[in-house]
Amino acid sequence: MLCLGIGLLAAGSSAMAQTQQPVASTQTAAAKSPLDGKVKFKEENIDFGTAKLNKPVTVEFTFTNTGKEPLIIQNAQPSCGCTTPDWTKEPVMPGKKGSIKATYNAATLGQVNKTVFVNFKGIPQTVELHLRGKVAQ
Structure with missing residues (x-):
């Protein structure tokens, strides 16, 4: 035993x-992460505070190319139709900065929590950028 x-x-x-x-x-x-050594965002979450109803609010996510090759944003897709992204279209050279702007239409009162999904050419990982805030009258 x-x-x-x-x-x-x-x-x-x-x-x-x-x-x-x-x-x-x-x-x-x-x-x-597949992003390590290639791209570094200043912020991945931005709180825009309080926006007025029907007054669109735009936030800007900036990033730096920390890799050795040019960095290209392949696509930036919002989580819904109330948010419109715009991004740096030309290749971002090593050591240089690029950005993704997200405009929320502010057409509904209350808390806001939206996501923009970003894909870089040649990097298999999707980056999630979050914008938060509140819409008031």
Whole structure:
């Protein structure tokens, strides 16, 4: 019995060690993104405060090309039709800045939480940019 108990304890310790290692490697993998070393946003979340009803509000998300190749925005897609994005169309050279502007139409009273999904050419990860605020009379 005693040997069996020690065997189970050893097996449990071994299983625990195996469980801990993938968690650590998953955390390391999560910290590394396809965007790392290629693009850095100044902010990915902008609170525009309070806008007046039916007075569109525009926020600007700026980024820097931290890579070694020109950076091209392939597409910027809003989460709904009430937000219109506009972005730097020409390639952004290494070390230079580009931007994505998002205009919210402010046609509805209340809290606002909108997203613009940005895709860069040659980078498989989509960037989510968030604009938040409130629309009042």
